[in-house]
Amino acid sequence: xxxxxxxxxxxxxxxxxxxxxxxxxxxxxxxxxxxxxxxxxxxxxxxxxxxxxxxxxxxxxxxxxxxxxxxxxxxxxxxxxxxxxxxxxxxxxxxxxxxxxxxxxxxxxxxxxxxxxxxxxxxxxxxxxxxxxxxxxxxxxxxxxxxxxxxxxxxxxxxxxxxxxxxxxxxxxxxxxxxxxxxxxxxxxxxxxxxxxxxxxxxx
Amino acid sequence: xxxxxxxxxxxxxxxxxxxxxxxxxxxxxxxxxxxxxxxxxxxxxxxxxxxxxxxxxxxxxxxxxxxxxxxxxxxxxxxxxxxxxxxxxxxxxxxxxxxxxxxxxxxxxxxxxxxxxxxxxxxxxxxxxxxxxxxxxxxxxxxxxxxxxxxxxxxxxxxxxxxxxxxxxxxxxxxxxxxxxxxxxxxxxxxxxxxxxxxxxxxx
Numbered sequence: 001x002x003x004x005x006x007x008x009x010x011x012x013x014x015x016x017x018x019x020x021x022x023x024x025x026x027x028x029x030x031x032x033x034x035x036x037x038x039x040x041x042x043x044x045x046x047x048x049x050x051x052x053x054x055x056x057x058x059x060x061x062x063x064x065x066x067x068x069x070x071x072x073x074x075x076x077x078x079x080x081x082x083x084x085x086x087x088x089x090x091x092x093x094x095x096x097x098x099x100x101x102x103x104x105x106x107x108x109x110x111x112x113x114x115x116x117x118x119x120x121x122x123x124x125x126x127x128x129x130x131x132x133x134x135x136x137x138x139x140x141x142x143x144x145x146x147x148x149x150x151x152x153x154x155x156x157x158x159x160x161x162x163x164x165x166x167x168x169x170x171x172x173x174x175x176x177x178x179x180x181x182x183x184x185x186x187x188x189x190x191x192x193x194x195x196x197x198x199x200x201x202x203x204x
Numbered sequence: 205x206x207x208x209x210x211x212x213x214x215x216x217x218x219x220x221x222x223x224x225x226x227x228x229x230x231x232x233x234x235x236x237x238x239x240x241x242x243x244x245x246x247x248x249x250x251x252x253x254x255x256x257x258x259x260x261x262x263x264x265x266x267x268x269x270x271x272x273x274x275x276x277x278x279x280x281x282x283x284x285x286x287x288x289x290x291x292x293x294x295x296x297x298x299x300x301x302x303x304x305x306x307x308x309x310x311x312x313x314x315x316x317x318x319x320x321x322x323x324x325x326x327x328x329x330x331x332x333x334x335x336x337x338x339x340x341x342x343x344x345x346x347x348x349x350x351x352x353x354x355x356x357x358x359x360x361x362x363x364x365x366x367x368x369x370x371x372x373x374x375x376x377x378x379x380x381x382x383x384x385x386x387x388x389x390x391x392x393x394x395x396x397x398x399x400x401x402x403x404x405x406x407x408x
Contacts, residue, residue, distance in 0.1 A: 022315060024229045100318040106373060110314035111226060113376035114304040123377040158374075159390045162383050163363070166370025169310060170362075172317035173327040179366050186363045191395060 007045045009035050014056040019101040022111050023053055053108075054122055060104040061126045065133070072137050079141035083134075084188045087164065091180045099171035099180075106165040131157045138192075147192045160187055211249045213239050218260040223305040226315050227257055257312075258326055264308040265330045269337070276341050283345035287338075288392045291368065295384045303375035303384075310369040335361045342396075351396045364391060 013035040017026040028049055032039045046052040071086040094101070101107075105126055112119035134157035141147045163183055170179035217239040221230040232253055236243045250256040275290040298305070305311075309330055316323035338361035345351045367387055374383035 020318065022226075022228065024226065102314065102318075107314055109373055109377045110306065110311055113379075114224065114306075120377055120379065124379075127374065127377060155386050155390065158383060158386050159367070159371075162370035162374045162387060163367035164370065165373050166366035166368065167363075169313055169369050169373065170331065170366045173313045173324055173331060175317075175324065175328075179362060182359050182362050183366060186359065186395075191390075 006037055006041055010037065010042060010045060010052070011056050011059050014052060015060060015104065018053070018056060019104055019107065023108060024111065024115075028052075050116065050118060053112075054118060057104060057108055057119070057122060057126070061129075064103075064105065065129070068130070068133060072133075078146060079137065079144045080146040080188065080192060083137050083141065084184065087180070087184050087187075090168075091177050091184065094168065094171060094180065095177045099168075099175055099177060102172050103165065103168050106168055109165075110169075127161065131161055134160060141192070156192070160191075163187065210241055210245055214241065214246060214249060214256070215260050215263050218256060219264060219308065222257070222260060223308055223311065227312060228315065228319075232256075254320065254322060257316075258322060261308060261312055261323070261326060261330070265333075268307075268309065269333070272334070272337060276337075282350060283341065283348045284350040284392065284396060287341045287345065288388065291384070291388050291391075294372075295381050295388065298372065298375060298384065299381045303372075303379055303381060306376050307369065307372050310372055313369075314373075331365065335365055338364060345396070360396070364395075367391065 010031060013031050014026070017031060017034060028039070028042055031052075032042050042052070046055065067089065068086050071089065072082045074082055074085070077085060090103075105123060108119060109123050109127075113123060114120075131154070135153050138147065138151075138153045138157060142149055142151070142153065167179045167183035171177055214235060217235050218230070221235060221238060232243070232246055235256075236246050246256070250259065271293065272290050275293065276286045278286055278289070281289060294307075309327060312323060313327050313331075317327060318324075335358070339357050342351065342355075342357045342361060346353055346355070346357065371383045371387035375381055
């Protein structure tokens, strides 16, 4: 097995275990056993569990970004349709897992934001990057006349991202994509079609 | 110490520890030590950690319900203003804790929905009860002419609850109530003032 593939197998195994059981409940021992590699290999690639966890998170976030870019790059659909397609694709993916796993970024935010400053900062950077990308996507839709002009696109993007994370969370207890479909319907059939007043205080 | 107060101290200690560290990372040993009661007392009141956890959750949910009822019962404010006040009150409370703890119902949904069917079912019951109450509150606002008539109030209530949980989650990584204030602004200044189309499929 090449060095790179061992590292990738460890990261992929970490992702699956973190999604299934959470970060705290997943020991390094469990990761190397499930990955079928000797424990020494783990420490060859990763200095600590936290370093490993952050790399698992980065890899997941990179995939989210790539999927979002792919959807936004599909010019055969209108700008708002591209945006919507991303959420619909994730909905299908979550349905295939009976909505058990959720989103690793949301899961780790819930579990680790108060426990580890390193995780909190990385998670906040990831959310910030997603919001920036949402804003760009919304600007294109605004220019195309698909959403009402003059809206506070950053507040709207922040709200969409929070609401999306909340819908994925609710899908876990509902064991159904119903909350996610409600999110898609309300955001794309109502919210994005009407003006949102400027949010007075959008910085803290 | 009376029996009832020992039980209450254990439940309150559990709530604080679950909010700070999560359920899985909190052992019974840590609970009895922090509560300052002998371990035997724990098993006098609770058959297992899960039974204890469910009672901690119920107690938290009961408080959420009571706070919501209190806000909705304040007829010195308009129906939609009562609804809004509940979220503003929680925002102030979370700010006082630097948004570290979040909501126990949301936290346990994230952590336990896939791990324990007993938790998942109880959490879903709690969410269902909150949505029912949101719908009643929205109906009163609709009758008072504060929100556009003919909306799918259940879909709207479901969306508000998911979005609220998402905003609390985001506040944890932002270590700021900004996402919560954005939620309040968009929901109460825009979303609830315009028609939401009926959600085609609101049952699964």
